[in-house]
Amino acid sequence: MFSPGHTQASITYVIGDAAFVHDTLFQPDGGTARADFPGGNAHSLWDSIQAILSLPDETRLFTGHDYRPDGREPVWESTVRQQRETNIHLSNGQTVEDYVSMRNERDAGLPMPKLLLPSLQININGGALPKPEDNGQRYLKIPLNALTDAAWD
Numbered sequence: 001m002f003s004p005g006h007t008q009a010s011i012t013y014v015i016g017d018a019a020f021v022h023d024t025l026f027q028p029d030g031g032t033a034r035a036d037f038p039g040g041n042a043h044s045l046w047d048s049i050q051a052i053l054s055l056p057d058e059t060r061l062f063t064g065h066d067y068r069p070d071g072r073e074p075v076w077e078s079t080v081r082q083q084r085e086t087n088i089h090l091s092n093g094q095t096v097e098d099y100v101s102m103r104n105e106r107d108a109g110l111p112m113p114k115l116l117l118p119s120l121q122i123n124i125n126g127g128a129l130p131k132p133e134d135n136g137q138r139y140l141k142i143p144l145n146a147l148t149d150a151a152w153d
């Protein structure tokens with residue numbers, strides 16, 4: 001399934017009764033993925049999540065991250081029914097407008113992930129590392145003085 005929103009090219013793999021949903025839904029107590037990366041879009045993420053939640057109730061959903069709220073033990077699997085009934089970002093009768101507003105407001109306060117810039121440089125190059133320079137070394141570029149609110153440590 002094409003599942004844009006967290007990123008422009010996000011996809012979900014549906015295999016039998018399992019779906020690998022990467023960064024769309026997290027565990028129900030973790031909510032949903034941010035949508036403020038390049039090409040991300042909260043409205044598209046809502047649509048992608050609704051498509052995932054239209055899979056059969058007992059479909060097993062495997063998420064991309066688990067942020068372990070309150071330090072609970074790691075969890076990597078949920079079901080469509082659990083997500084629909086208990087996901088903190090989806091289970092209170094939210095409309096698409098509620099969701100997009102919540103998502104955009106929340107994302108505006110999240111820091112840039114430390115590995116975003118290296119990841120982007122490799123991802124937009126189809127997974128290939130930069131070409132070696134004259135000394136044989138490959139370099140990623142980090143604009144240190146252009147991102148004043150980045151979390152570097």
Ligand SMILES: [Fe+2]
Nearest residue numbers: 006023033064
């Ligand atoms: Fe992600």
